[in-house]
Amino acid sequence: MARPLSEEKRAAILRAATELVATVGTSAATSQIAKRAGIADGTLFTYFPTKDDLLNQLYLSIKSALAEAIMTDYPSRAGVFERTRHCWDRLVNWGAEHPTQHKAMRQLSVSDRISRNTRDAVNLAFQDINTMIRDNLSRDAADDESAAFVGALITAMSDVTLDCIAAHPEKIDLYRESGFQVFWNGVRP
Amino acid sequence: MARPLSEEKRAAILRAATELVATVGTSAATSQIAKRAGIADGTLFTYFPTKDDLLNQLYLSIKSALAEAIMTDYPSRAGVFERTRHCWDRLVNWGAEHPTQHKAMRQLSVSDRISRNTRDAVNLAFQDINTMIRDNLSRDAADDESAAFVGALITAMSDVTLDCIAAHPEKIDLYRESGFQVFWNGVRP
Amino acid sequence: MARPLSEEKRAAILRAATELVATVGTSAATSQIAKRAGIADGTLFTYFPTKDDLLNQLYLSIKSALAEAIMTDYPSRAGVFERTRHCWDRLVNWGAEHPTQHKAMRQLSVSDRISRNTRDAVNLAFQDINTMIRDNLSRDAADDESAAFVGALITAMSDVTLDCIAAHPEKIDLYRESGFQVFWNGVRP
Amino acid sequence: MARPLSEEKRAAILRAATELVATVGTSAATSQIAKRAGIADGTLFTYFPTKDDLLNQLYLSIKSALAEAIMTDYPSRAGVFERTRHCWDRLVNWGAEHPTQHKAMRQLSVSDRISRNTRDAVNLAFQDINTMIRDNLSRDAADDESAAFVGALITAMSDVTLDCIAAHPEKIDLYRESGFQVFWNGVRP
DNA sequence: CATGAATGAGTGTTCATTCAT
DNA sequence: GATGAATGAACACTCATTCAT
Structure with a gap:
C-alpha cells in the first residue's frame, strides 16, 4: 500500500x-x-x-456517537425512571457539549438525501434504546408504531431543549430538568 | 381567466x-x-x-394561515384545558388537512434563509397563543423564556404527531388524542 | 416574446x-x-x-448542407455516368470549399455521441443519393446491404481524396479526376 | 504468474x-x-x-502488427495481381480476426493526439507495401503523392469492407471478394 | 407590467499526473 | 520498481438575477 x-x-x-x-x-x-x-x-x-455518501456517512457517524454517549454506563438493572432519566440526561448533555454536531444532525435528519439504508443503520445503533422505549414507555408494548411515536417525541423534545440551552447555556440545568419533567410526565407508564 | x-x-x-x-x-x-x-x-x-424574500414571505404566510386556523372560534372564556385542547386539535387538524403546507413549513423552519425579522413577525402572529401559554402553561408566568420553551414544545410535538398521521392517515383520531395526552400531561399546570 | x-x-x-x-x-x-x-x-x-444535442445537431446540419450541395442541379434525366459524375464532383468540391466542415464531419461520424436517431435523419437527407446508388451502382439492386457498402465506399474514397486535396490544394483537379476514375472503374455497373 | x-x-x-x-x-x-x-x-x-505516449505507441504497435501480418509470406516474385490480392486478403483477414485492434486503430487514426512522428514511423513499417504500390499501382511511378493516394485508398476501402464484415460476419468471403473487385478494378494499372 | 434570453459564478465530479511510502 | 493517495485544473451543466424587447 x-x-x-x-x-x-x-x-x-x-x-x-x-x-x-x-x-x-x-x-x-x-x-x-x-x-x-x-x-x-x-x-x-x-x-x-459522492456528496450524498459523505452526507449519509456523516449522519451515521454523528448518530452513532450520540448513541454511544447515551449507552455508556447505562444502568440496565435500575428501574424505568432511572433508566429513562439516564438516557435523557446523556442526550441533553451530549447535545450541549456538541452543539455543532447537534445542529448538523438536525439538518441532516430532515434532508431527503439521507437514504432508507442509512436510516435503518441508525435505527440499529439505537436498537437498545428503542427496545427500552417499546418495553417500558410505549402505550402498547406490542405496537411498533406506538414505540416509534414515543421515540420521535423524545428526539423532538430534546431538540427543543437543546435549542433553548444553546440560547441560554447558563440555564442548562434548568432546561435539562424542565424538559425531563415534561417528557416523563407526558409518557410515563 | x-x-x-x-x-x-x-x-x-x-x-x-x-x-x-x-x-x-x-x-x-x-x-x-x-x-x-x-x-x-x-x-x-x-x-x-429575491428568492430569499419569497422564502421568507412564504414562511410567514403559511405560519399566519396556521395561526388563523388555530384562533378561529377560540373559546376565550373556557377553562385552561378546553382552550389548550382547542389549540392542539386545530393545530393537528390543520396539519392533516394541509400536508403540503405543513411539509413546506418544516423545511423552511430549519432553513438558515429565514431571517430573524421573519421569525419575529411569526411570533407576532402567534402572540395570542403565546400569551395563553405564558399565562397558563409556563412554569413561571413572568418568564418569557419558559413560555417560549413550552411554545416550541407544542410545535415539536405536533410535528411528530403530524408525521405519524401522514404515515397512517386512518389513525388520525388516535394520534391526535395520544399526542394531546402526552402534551397535556407533560405541561399542565 | x-x-x-x-x-x-x-x-x-x-x-x-x-x-x-x-x-x-x-x-x-x-x-x-x-x-x-x-x-x-x-x-x-x-x-x-446538452453538449450531445449540440454535437448531433451540428452533424445533422453539416450533412444536410452537403446533401443540398450535391443535389442542387442534379441531372435526373442524364445517364448513370453523368449523374454519378455530378455527385462525385459536387461532393469533392464542397469538401474542398469547406475543409473545416469536412474535418468536423469526419470527427463526428466516428463518434459514439451521434445517436441512432441522428444517423437515421442523415440517411433521410441522403435518400435520393442512396436510391440512385441502389438502383444503378449496387451489385444487386434488391440488396440494401450492397447499396450501403457502395455508399460507404464513396464516402471513404471522397474522404481520402479530400485529405489529399487539403494537403495539395493546387492539385484539386487532378485528385478530383483520379478519385473519380478509381471510384467509377471500381463500381460501375 | x-x-x-x-x-x-x-x-x-x-x-x-x-x-x-x-x-x-x-x-x-x-x-x-x-x-x-x-x-x-x-x-x-x-x-x-504520458497518456499521449501510450496512445502513440499503441497506434504504432497495432499498425506494425498489421504490416507484419500482410508481409508474412509475401509472394515477391509473383505478378502484380497476385501480390495485390495477397495484401488485400491479409489485410481483410487480419481485421476480421482482430476486430478490437482494428476498431482501436480507426479511433486512433482520426485522433489529433497521434503525432507527425508516429505517422512517419507507421509509414516506415509499411515501406515495402508502399514501394509495391508506387511501383505497380500508382498512376505515376515517380510520384510519391500518387502512391500515398493509392495507399490511403486501400486503407479506406478495407476499413469499409471490415465494417461490413463486422456487421455481417457470415458474409466475410463475399465482402472480401467484392471489396477486392472494387479496389482492383479501380486502381489496376 | 410581462417576458424569457442572457449572464457568469458556482456545482459536483473526473482525471492525467506526481510523489510519499 | 510498484503502489495508490493526493492534486487541482478542467468539465458539463445549473440557476438567481438582470434587462432588452
Whole structure:
C-alpha cells in the first residue's frame, strides 16, 4: 500500500462537513468542505465517492456517537425512571457539549438525501434504546408504531431543549430538568 | 381567466413555491416555481425581489394561515384545558388537512434563509397563543423564556404527531388524542 | 416574446463548434465553444440543452448542407455516368470549399455521441443519393446491404481524396479526376 | 504468474488500452486502463510517460502488427495481381480476426493526439507495401503523392469492407471478394 | 407590467499526473 | 520498481438575477 487512506483526513473531512452543514445546511459546497478540511477538492472524493455518501456517512457517524454517549454506563438493572432519566440526561448533555454536531444532525435528519439504508443503520445503533422505549414507555408494548411515536417525541423534545440551552447555556440545568419533567410526565407508564 | 390579476399571481407563486419547497426543499429553482405558477421566470422577481424574500414571505404566510386556523372560534372564556385542547386539535387538524403546507413549513423552519425579522413577525402572529401559554402553561408566568420553551414544545410535538398521521392517515383520531395526552400531561399546570 | 432566440447566435455556436471539433475533436469544451461564439458559457445551453444535442445537431446540419450541395442541379434525366459524375464532383468540391466542415464531419461520424436517431435523419437527407446508388451502382439492386457498402465506399474514397486535396490544394483537379476514375472503374455497373 | 515481468506488463497495458480505446475511444481513462491491465494507476506511467505516449505507441504497435501480418509470406516474385490480392486478403483477414485492434486503430487514426512522428514511423513499417504500390499501382511511378493516394485508398476501402464484415460476419468471403473487385478494378494499372 | 434570453459564478465530479511510502 | 493517495485544473451543466424587447 503506497499511502494508506489517512484516518486523520477522513476525520477532518467529516469535521469540516459537520461545521458547514450546521451553518448552511446540506447545500454546503464540497469545495468549501475540502478547503476547510485542508485538502484538495479532488481528495474529498477518494474518501467519499459522492456528496450524498459523505452526507449519509456523516449522519451515521454523528448518530452513532450520540448513541454511544447515551449507552455508556447505562444502568440496565435500575428501574424505568432511572433508566429513562439516564438516557435523557446523556442526550441533553451530549447535545450541549456538541452543539455543532447537534445542529448538523438536525439538518441532516430532515434532508431527503439521507437514504432508507442509512436510516435503518441508525435505527440499529439505537436498537437498545428503542427496545427500552417499546418495553417500558410505549402505550402498547406490542405496537411498533406506538414505540416509534414515543421515540420521535423524545428526539423532538430534546431538540427543543437543546435549542433553548444553546440560547441560554447558563440555564442548562434548568432546561435539562424542565424538559425531563415534561417528557416523563407526558409518557410515563 | 388567462391572465390572473396581480394578487392572484402572487398567490399562484406562493402556492407553487409551497408545493416545490415541500417536495424538494428550499433548493427548489425559481424557474421551476415560475413555471408551475404559470408565469415567466422574470415575473417572479417583480413580486419578490429575491428568492430569499419569497422564502421568507412564504414562511410567514403559511405560519399566519396556521395561526388563523388555530384562533378561529377560540373559546376565550373556557377553562385552561378546553382552550389548550382547542389549540392542539386545530393545530393537528390543520396539519392533516394541509400536508403540503405543513411539509413546506418544516423545511423552511430549519432553513438558515429565514431571517430573524421573519421569525419575529411569526411570533407576532402567534402572540395570542403565546400569551395563553405564558399565562397558563409556563412554569413561571413572568418568564418569557419558559413560555417560549413550552411554545416550541407544542410545535415539536405536533410535528411528530403530524408525521405519524401522514404515515397512517386512518389513525388520525388516535394520534391526535395520544399526542394531546402526552402534551397535556407533560405541561399542565 | 421578450427577446427571440437569435438565429445569428445559434449559427455562431454551430460555427464555433465546427471549428473546434475540426481541430480537437468532440472533446472540445463547451466553454471554449461559447467563448469563440462570443457568448456566455450558460447561453450555449439555451440553444442546445446538452453538449450531445449540440454535437448531433451540428452533424445533422453539416450533412444536410452537403446533401443540398450535391443535389442542387442534379441531372435526373442524364445517364448513370453523368449523374454519378455530378455527385462525385459536387461532393469533392464542397469538401474542398469547406475543409473545416469536412474535418468536423469526419470527427463526428466516428463518434459514439451521434445517436441512432441522428444517423437515421442523415440517411433521410441522403435518400435520393442512396436510391440512385441502389438502383444503378449496387451489385444487386434488391440488396440494401450492397447499396450501403457502395455508399460507404464513396464516402471513404471522397474522404481520402479530400485529405489529399487539403494537403495539395493546387492539385484539386487532378485528385478530383483520379478519385473519380478509381471510384467509377471500381463500381460501375 | 502473479506478478508478470516488465515486458508482460507493458503488453498488458497495451492490450487493456486496445480494448478500452476500441470501446470508448481515446477518452478512455488511464486509471481504467491500469485497472484492466491489473496494475496500479501510477505504474502505467513508468512504462509510458504520458497518456499521449501510450496512445502513440499503441497506434504504432497495432499498425506494425498489421504490416507484419500482410508481409508474412509475401509472394515477391509473383505478378502484380497476385501480390495485390495477397495484401488485400491479409489485410481483410487480419481485421476480421482482430476486430478490437482494428476498431482501436480507426479511433486512433482520426485522433489529433497521434503525432507527425508516429505517422512517419507507421509509414516506415509499411515501406515495402508502399514501394509495391508506387511501383505497380500508382498512376505515376515517380510520384510519391500518387502512391500515398493509392495507399490511403486501400486503407479506406478495407476499413469499409471490415465494417461490413463486422456487421455481417457470415458474409466475410463475399465482402472480401467484392471489396477486392472494387479496389482492383479501380486502381489496376 | 410581462417576458424569457442572457449572464457568469458556482456545482459536483473526473482525471492525467506526481510523489510519499 | 510498484503502489495508490493526493492534486487541482478542467468539465458539463445549473440557476438567481438582470434587462432588452
